[in-house]
Amino acid sequence: MTPASVLEHILSQHAEMSATAEVNWIRIAVQPSWLPELVGQLAPLWTFAGIVPENDPQPQSVRLLYVFYAPKGPWLGIEVRNHGQNVPTISDTLYAADWQEREMEDLFDVQFEGHPQLGDFVLHDSHWPEGTAPMKRHSWEIRQKVNGFQDLGTPRIVEAPGSFVMPIGPIYSGTAESIQFGLETVGEEIVFAHIRPFYKYRAVEKLLEGRTPAVALLIGERIDGLTALAHALAMAQAFETLAGVQISPRAKLLRVFWAEIERIRSHIQVLAGILESTGLSVPANLIQALEEELLQISGALTGHRYLFEVIRIGGLRRDWSDADIQSIAKRLALIVEQAQRILDALTFDNSFLDRLEGVGTLSPEKAGTHGLVGPVARASGISRDLRIWQPYAAYDQVRFDVPVQAEGDGYARFRQLSQEIAQSYRIVQQIPRMLMPAGEGFPGDGFRITEARTAFGYAESPAGAVLCGVSSNRQGMVERCRMITPGLVNWHAFPHALRHFAFQDFPIILATFGLSVADLDR
Amino acid sequence: MLWLRKGLNQPVKTLTVKKSSASTLPGLSSGRPAPTASKNAPLATICPTHALREQEGMMDVDYARCIHCRRCHQPSLKNQMAWEEGYHWAEIRSPSPRLPGAFRHSLHMRVVDAGDCGACLNELHQLASPVYSLHRLGIAFTPTPRDADVLVVTGPVTVSMKEALEEAYRAMPGPKRVMAVGSCALSGGMFASSFAVAGPVERVISVDIAVPGCPPPPLALLDGFRLLMGTASEGPVEGTVKP
Structure with a gap:
């Protein structure tokens, strides 16, 4: 079948x-x-x-x-x-x-x-009465509770003698994003884990309603700053489908080029987080310096260190000379080589492997029932990648493999990221040779959406599939926009990966998932 | 031991900026629009965050709102805003932002994410990398507001984070300062009109130092710490590391 x-x-x-x-x-x-x-x-x-x-x-x-x-x-x-x-x-x-x-x-x-647990999810009940429904049509007035008392407690279900809940967040550790966990335990082992997101809910989808596509793109890339380009790409492709705009082959290739640079940078950032969580500060710092180098390359060439405003509807904000593209590809070679050398050395480091192997395991079955996406899914044996499944931009022209691991533990996720960096680098290296002559087709805002209909735009962000469903009206404005982000999908499975592991594994499991809270909260 | 030796074998990566080179090294800062004479400036309506304002023949930029999206600087425009390189972006927002002399070599910060997209947070995190090495300046991250001298707030302050932010501020011992980082924290940025946003940081707690940008580059953040610690104008960026 x-x-x-x-x-x-x-x-x-x-x-x-x-x-x-x-x-x-x-x-x-x-x-x-x-x-x-x-x-x-x-x-x-x-x-x-x-x-x-x-x-x-x-x-x-x-x-x-x-x-x-x-x-x-x-x-x-x-x-x-x-x-x-x-x-x-x-x-x-x-x-x-x-x-x-x-x-x-x-x-x-x-x-x-038949759903057992509705209410108090996106809108915390302490601030908004149940049934507020801000996204419903004609809900212009969104009332906040005047004397809402914020309950920072977490639910509790384990009833064994001596059991207690260890609350973590919403503000915790270093530069971590705001989210709350409740770890239920009777001592050392995490028996059950709760997660309470949406402290950072900015109502992006509501904000997008009635915007022009160009402004919508500015909001869309600020959903998750570290994978901004992939979000912008998904959204831009939805608008391009609605407007019937054709993208020039050069612009398509350059989109892939920058998307893969973003993937390498994002993966390096997650790897630095894993190393930090295991207390290996020397390799963590070395890797982090490489991340900074990638940020500087992006900043020097695009004018933005996090690749905001690179994607425009119909193409990209600007073009680069072939020499520029080649020089980035060369500098990237050095960065990727240094990164791989550090990552290879880590695979021989027993104290590092002991903390990752068999920790935070997510079986292929669990990953399947949660419908996981991105490197987390691929580390659990599910080869799901929109670049292959639904090739967009120029992904049907470049050659690359999608690595897959079978174990689904922390070490599998670590290897997955490092192998994906190698594949992304392979894609980047192919592009300078394939580029058409410069200066061809970088249309401005000369597109027009005239029909009221719905289109999907999708992209494989470094963290997984981003789906953007946009309904436009006849004036070419956004009527409804839904962003289904990898964060929304993958955080769902995170509490399951914590169960039956010890407290000290928590930060490590969290780091190996490499999830962004902003991506979930939107 | 293995990693220690590997680390020592690496060349010094820490960035030092010579006093003479006020302009930006490529990629360290995105730059931002500079005030331009009205006759050479584009229409204020081109700005998606309403950061451009005309005053007495000059097109002024409200940096609290500017997200440097370059719409006012695109080549297709007849008139463009001038673009300034650099990173001395931090602004003083209270009468006495400088901490007492004892903090010149020791400052602890607690970062609060109040709805950040992740970019400002990552730039703060990047400060700890060997490239910026903020520890050499005596600045450190602390996990608890009880130990913090400065509260660094990023993001537009969502309704659900408002109380947590107030509580973190209350828990800090005096003297304490607040540094608001990024356009979202200063004006709400792209999220200003959202119903789930309680407003810029200054509507919740008083702000001493504002660091605009979307996101502000790490050097601009160091510029903010310089104002708090009262070190010489180039001090923190200069550092003491020799290349």
């Missing part, structure tokens, strides 16, 4: 399901009651990306698109209309939908029948 034949089979069985081709995806409208069965049939071969909301012509009603994708297959949007009535939960058949449903309930007031 292939994903396509599964879909064909489902459509032939249910004549009443209508499949319509949208701009770059297929819409299948179903009755809410059909949803669990349909999802059950799709789920084994199709990957669940998330729920994308779409405005319905009828007021006070919203359409939920359950987005699925498969290798080389189309993007599917299973459409369910919601006007007031309940929608059956799918998180019992597809655990990956758990957080997605909780978000939709908190932001849109969609009630998922």
Whole structure:
């Protein structure tokens, strides 16, 4: 069975399901009651990306698109209309939908029948009364509680004698991002872990409504500063699909070029975090100096150390001479070589390996049920990579492999990152030779979106798949925009990786996941 | 032992900036628009964060809002804002931001992320790398506000982080200072109009030093610490390491 034949089979069985081709995806409208069965049939071969909301012509009603994708297959949007009535939960058949449903309930007031834990997720109940639903249409007035008392406690479920909860956060250690953990324990072992995100919720998706695409891009790349280019790329591609803009081959290659430099820098930053967490300060500092070097290269060539405002709709903000591109590729060779030398030496360092091997293990089954993406998924044996599955920009022209590890432990994630750096470097080296003559096709803001419709834009960020679902209106403004980020997907599985490990493993497991809180909180 | 030897074999990576070279080394700072005569400046409406303001024939830049997106500097414009290199960006926001003399060689900071996108935090983290080596200047990160002399706040201060931020500030012993880092912390930046944002840092706690930028480069952050510690104008950046 292939994903396509599964879909064909489902459509032939249910004549009443209508499949319509949208701009770059297929819409299948179903009755809410059909949803669990349909999802059950799709789920084994199709990957669940998330729920994308779409405005319905009828007021006070919203359409939920359950987005699925498969290798080389189309993007599917299973459409369910919601006007007031309940929608059956799918998180019992597809655990990956758990957080997605909780978000939709908190932001849109969609009630998922059968979901055991709704409410108090994105909007902390201490600040907003339940049912605030800020993302619902015509919810102009968002009332905050006047005397909200913030409860910084974490829930507790373990009832063994002597058990207690170790709260961590929202403010903790060094330059860590704000998030809260509750580690339940009876002594040394973490029996159960809770996670309370959204302290940093900035309501990006609400903020994007009614913006022009150019301003939306500025907001989109500030969702997660360390993978800004990938987010901007996903969003820009959605707008380009809506406007029907063609990207020049040179711009496509340069997008890949900078995207891979961002991946190398981001992976090096995560590796530096892993080394710091294990207390190996010499290699951590050496690696961090390499990260700074990459930031300086980016800053010198693009004008921004974190590659903000490099992507523009229709191309890139500027072009570079071939000599510039070649000189970056050369400097990169030195950086990657130094990094690999340090990383190779670490694989012989017993005190380092002891702290990573068999720690924070996430089995392929767990990774599968959580629908994980990015290096975390690939370290658990799931070879999921949008660059291969749904080649965008110029990824169909470059040669590279997607490394995969089987163990799913901290050391597998460490190796995964270091092998991915080598592959990204391989891509970067191919690009100078492939570039077309300079100065060809870098369009400005001369695009126009005239139709009200929905398109998907996607990119493989250093941390995993980013999906951006944008609905535009006839004036070319954003009507709805949903960003499904790797943070939102991968943090969901993090508490499971902590279970049955000791307290001192916590910072190490956290570092090997290399997750960004800003990416989750949006 | 193995790593110690490997580390000692490395050349010194720490950056020293000679007094003469006020301009930026490539890649250390993104630069920012400079006030320009109105007749040469683009329209103020080009700025997505409303940082441009015309005053007496000059187009002024409100750096608290500027995210240096270069929309006012793109080559396709007939009139462009001038672009300034450099990193002496820190501004004084309170009557006496300088800490007493005892802090000249020892300053502990607690970083609070109040809704940061990660870039400002990473630039702060980068200060600890060998390239900037902030420990040689006597500055250190501390995990608890009880030990902190300065609270470094990044991000637009979300509603959910507001109370945690106030509590962290209350827990600090005096004398204490607050450094707001990044356009988000100073004006809300791109997130200013969000319903989930409680406003810039100064609406929650009083700010002594403002370091604008999106994100401010590590050298601009050191510039902020220089104002707090009262060291000579080039002091912290100059450092004592010989290349």
